Amino acid sequence: MKRIYIYLFAALLTMSACETDLEQFPINQVSSSSLDDYEGVLNAAYYYQLGAVTTQAVMGDFRSDNAFMFEPPYTEFDIFSGTNLKSQEDQFFRPFYSQLYKCILSANIVIENSTSATEVGEAQFLRALSYYKLILAFGDVSVNLSASPSSSDTEIQVRQPKANVYTNVVIPDLQAAMAALSSTISEGRASKFAAQALLGKVYAAMGDYGNAETHLSAVAGASQFGLEGSYTDVFDTSNELNSEVIFAVQRSGSIVDEYTYATEFPGWFGGNDSKSDYPVTEEFYNAFDASDARRNLIDVFSASPFQATSTKYSLTNAPEYDWIDIRLADVILLLAEARNENGGSAESVLDLLDGIRSRVGLAPLDHTVISSQSAVRKAILDERRFELAFEGQRWFDLVRTGSVDSEMGQSINSNYYVFPIPISEINATNGVITQNAGY
Structure with a gap:
């Protein structure tokens, strides 16, 4: 049963048709400061993470070499020159952008007004998580840290360099959340370790592997x-919030989110949408070691032409799958990446992978063969691909590690490492919010 209760207040945090997502406010309140109980607003912030789940899954895997679209214009996900990816705004980029900024606004209200240190810490974590996801998808982003932003304030609309957003917003929020939150995960809510794990991921995204290793090591241990x-067992709907889960967006068939399209992330990977009946690429399937149990979660219907789907998530339980944002295997593999980039020995780095590999029937990697920093780097990237497949991470891993061209097998303009800003946002701000280059 889902333990984060979603209040009706969440449904009231909507935006009018002529407003940018940065400027929405609770339409049933004269002022957010008139509230004296912010638990409902905090739950609204959790709720809005739901609307970004499926779009993150599609962006992270269908843009990469793991999965592909079959039906035009969705095939634009696999095209990196003269792309018309903007045509998918309504289904993917707009919901992702909108829901995360709604989460940010709800978090701002709690941060500004709640007298509960725990509520404020959770809100700081959710705000940081939202900005982290927005940066991965869009690069530079607009920043609103106010609970009641003015529609005439163009300063919050101008996109800020992602490095500044990480340094001035995301990292301070996560540091504050770590100080405020308990080490115990309660009812699936944010914890100190969720904040610390995300902080490690942020430092890795920034290329600061020294700080990344420090924080990731603390969580892994x-x-x-x-x-x-x-x-x-990690993905069994009867085993939610298991020992491996550090933070997950909780989902349930009884909770309707604001992503209005029928196909949710289990369906996209399971071939439950005609846009991609057989989404798994042949190259990905063949890249697995034949004895890897994770390969068994791919159903091959035809060898020629290759047609396959993923069974990682059961289609019969699709609405019940939580979206796991951070889990232990992810942290361990990212810790290995950080340690390798910091000059750790091949043996000390590859040892981190042994537990992950052994549970899927694979032997430890041969340290005498994989001994150079570049060879270890490749081994870690491969392991992340197999372990985290269809969890919305592959494309962002390729971008972070500078491996896009080598892994995708083509030269791709860096303009297309990020996705297009929703045109509706650009129009709503009269062009103050600008479009990413190449779109």
Whole structure:
């Protein structure tokens, strides 16, 4: 059962047709400061993460070499020159952008007004998570830190360099959240370790592997977490919030989110949408070691032409799958990446991968063969691909590690490392919010 209760207040945090997502406010309140209980507003912030789940999954895997679209114009996800990817604004980029900025506004209200240190810490985590996701998808982003932004304030509309957003907003929010939150995960809410793990991921995204290793190592060594014995147990809907989950966006068929399209992320990977009946690429399937249990979660219907779907998420339980934003295997693999980039020995780095590999039937990697920093780097990237497949991470991993061209097998203009800003946002601000180059 889902333990984060979604208040009706969430449905009231909507925006009018002529407003940018940065300027929405609770339409049933004269002022956010007139509230004296901010639990509902905080739950609204959690709720709005739901609307970004499916779009993140599609962007992270269908833009990469893991999955592909079959039906035009969705095939634009696989085209990196003269792309018309903007045509998918309504289904993908607009919901992602809108829901995360709604989460940010709700978080701002709690941060400004709540007298509960725990509520404020959770809100700071959710605001940081939202900006982190927005930066991954769009690069430079607009920043609003106010609970009641003015529609005439163009300063909050101008896109800020992503490095500044990380330094001035995301990192301070996560540091404050770590100080305010408990080490114990309660009812799936944000914890100190969720904030610390995300901080490690942020530092890795910035290329600051020294700080990344410090924070990721602390989370990887925490007694609260452990790898599940079976890979499939991590994603079993009867085993939600298991020992491997550090933070997940909780979903339920009884909670309707604001992503209005019928196909949710399990359906996209399971071939439940005609835009991609067989989404798994042949190259990805063939890249697996034949003895890797994770390969068994791909159903091959035809060898020629190759047609395959992923069974990582059951289609019969699709609405019940939580979206796991951060789990222990992700942290361990990113820790290995950080340690390798910091000059750690190949043996000390590859040892981190052994538990992840052994539970899917693979032997430890041969340290005498994979010994150079570049060879270890490639081994970690491959392991992240297999382990985190269809969790919305692959494309962003390629961009972070500078591996887009080598892994995708083509020269791709860096303009297309990010996605197009919704045109509706650009129009709503009379061009103050600008479009990404190439779109």
